[in-house]
Amino acid sequence: MSPRGVAIPDARERLFEAAERVLAREGAAGLTNRAVTEEAGLAKGLLYSHFADLDDFVAQLVLDRFEAIAEEVRALPERAGRGEVRENLTGAALALLGTNGAALAAAALSRGEVARRVREAWEGGAPGPGAVEEAMARYLEAEQRLGRVAADADCPMLALAVTGTVHHLRMHGSVQAADGPESVRRLVAALVAAP
Template sequence: MSPRGVAITGVRERLFEAAERVLSRDGAGGLTSRAVTGEAGCAKGLLHNHFADLDDFVAQLVLHRFRLLAERAAALPARAGESTVTENLNATVLALLDSAGPALAALALVRPGASARIRDAWRDGAPGLNAIEASVATYLEAEQRLGRVSGTADCAALALAVVGTAHHLLMTAWPGGPDPRERLQHVIASLTGRNG
């Protein structure tokens, strides 16, 4: 615990990281403000000092996570010509399905207040799946110019298929269930013909 009256740096990130650990361990039902602050090792009221309520915290957590994933995907086009197309796509898109991903999606679904805030932020331009899809399409087009993706391939459709599959698996997976990443890897390998 931090001593009373001592400022904590990086509070939002610390709370977000703690929430992801709680979600990975206990699922969506285990996420409470008390569980998050306990996991973060800080005062119980700290979460409510930085967020309007738990719905605001959940919405900001989801938006933060998608911003980081979109930033990661934005770096993908620069990898054109390196490694293989399959490996590059796996390294980027599989991050959507890491340990806290399905639990976080479930949490956002069961908290209508959080879902509405997330939708509003995405409508207003916050990075989400659309940004990831656009980066994947740009990457595939770059690989197409290098001859590592078929010249007849519709790169926008392939990007939609990859990101759409990731979204489907994110929304239908559950903590402790089968690993959805294996299914996504299979789809990516099938779409890229394993030779890119």
């Protein structure tokens, strides 16, 4: 346990990582202040030193993880002309799926206030699924200009189909975690035909 009054480096990230482990192990119902701080090896009150309440913590966790995903996918258009189109797009979709995607989605949906805060942040410009969809569309359009995606392909709709399906997989956990990557690969292969 951390000593009282001593600054904890990276406390916010330690709490986020601990919350992801708790979610993976116990689901949304197990996500409590005590469970997170014990998992992180930190004092119980530390969470409230960094966040207004548990809803604020969970909302910030979801927003932080989506920002990291958006940052990872943001460079996708720069990959146009390099590597295989399907593999590049699959990599971006798998980043969106994430390792704890379904658990994070369940945590957000199980708490109405969290869902509201996340939605408002996205409407206010915080990076979310829309940023990933936009990067995918720009990437596909760049590949289309290079002749690596069919000339008649509707790139924004392809990007929407990929992000929408991955969003469905995240929100509903409709495939086993081990099957998620294969489902995403099959989806991209079905949608993105070679020119």
